Amino acid sequence: MRIINRKPSRVAALALGLLPFVATIVAYMVASHYRRLDNPADKLLPSLESMGQAFWRMAAVPDRRSGDLLLWVDTFDSLWRLGTGMAVSAFLALMLGIAIGFIPHIRSSLAPYLATFSLIPPITILPILFITFGLGEVAKIALIVIGTAPVMIRSTAQAVLDIPREMIIKAETLGASVWQMITRLVLPQVLPKLITALRLGLVPAWIFLISAEAIASTTGLGYRIFLVRRYLAMDVILPYVVWITLLAFLLDRLLLLLSRRAFRWHHVGGDAL
């Protein structure tokens, strides 16, 4: 049988899915082992045990200076910044996206401006933000908003434009006002797509969060890994990277679950993403 027609069983699919992860870990362990044979004090490829110990130290042993459990303080602060930034972006995406997508006059006045604005590389605005808002939370959240909102607004506006014209006409023949069309037709049709936009927006949002924290911060996951970099503390950096990845993965799955629960009609047709 041709290979394109051979489908793995459930168990085989699971095993195949795990294979690259296991292979990476094994390859790392082997490399780490041989490096530490040469130099037991090697910092570059620490053993899994020392990484585990470092992670435990960050998560469960209070910091000597501040008395905080650093991992949890970092995680909480980073997620708070990320969440606030994405919430503001989602709000802007809904308000402006629906206005731009639904009302031609607003589209004419805002769409070209938005298209231009979204081309500014957000990181170049970071110095401006630090100068105007200081080094506090506002500047970091603003960077996340500026980095993610324009694309999310545009994809929401496109989602509104993608609503079949027939449905809008039908709503008009049922006597709907513009406001009613927004609340009963546009909003419900756009919300599941806003969640998709959020999930895609989270990818750059993490980059902007880590960058802003690396440059000017006193807490946060990004701050921590750039701080311990000075001591070549790979035993802290690597678990933090895995932790950040895990958080990002969980956020993504959570949003997908929310979409499936809240907008069952959207997933009836069966989409894989």
Place this chain on the structure above:
Amino acid sequence: MTEKNIQKLSVQGVAKYYDGLPVLERVNLDVEKGAFCTIVGASGCGKSTFLRMLLSQERPTRGEIFLDGIALPEEPTPDRGIVFQKYSVFPHLSVAENLILARELEEAPLTGKLFGSSRRSAFSDIGDLLEQIGLCGAANKYPAQLSGGMQQRLAIAQSLVKRPSILLLDEPFGALDPGIRLNMHELLLGLWRDLDMTIFMVTHDIHEAFKLGTRLLVFDKIRHDPQAPEAFGATITYDLPLSAPEFGAENASPEVIAGTISREKQLPLNSSKSNLS
């Protein structure tokens, strides 16, 4: 312009151009109340454009359309219902929610949604309608979970909730199986009788057009320039009165249909049944 008997719908010298090219030219039509006009014609001859103009989805480039003697409003209004071939129902609402939507919009101008007891009473009021269209068991399903025929039954029922005096159908059964189509014909004819509507229906199926209509409108180009095929638009080339459609009329033989065409022009609604035995 005061006539003794104002026509239900009057189309006067209508032309429609897209990018300077004519699609429809010199369309004139008077339709009396209660007529069932079926519209046929080749692809791209402007039948759907004509229907969209009747709906005010598009405006004529020239000419005017009068409804009950008054110029059509500039945008779609509840006095003209519409059923499209697809996308007619709202995918995010269940069958029952689709049907109570018009009432919700009317009674809740701010939110467009009813809650509590008024919502329950709206649901109980559509029980008969659900039964009539045979969707009782599917009241809580989403349109994506229904078959094509069920979706179109829902679309027709939804378009009739506001009691429009004119119902426009744009190839409503184009995507349905022949067997399902027959059911839909019965449903549509029954509703047409009960609700005293004027219906315009665009179809590709000439048999369907003959069977359902009291009047058959054929759109075609009368002028043709082989050097510039797009130079002229289409217009109504045949305007045939048919006998009033009957239940079970799908058994009519082609000869009977041919006989119907050759009959001299008379008011379609009071034509005798003898032509369709």
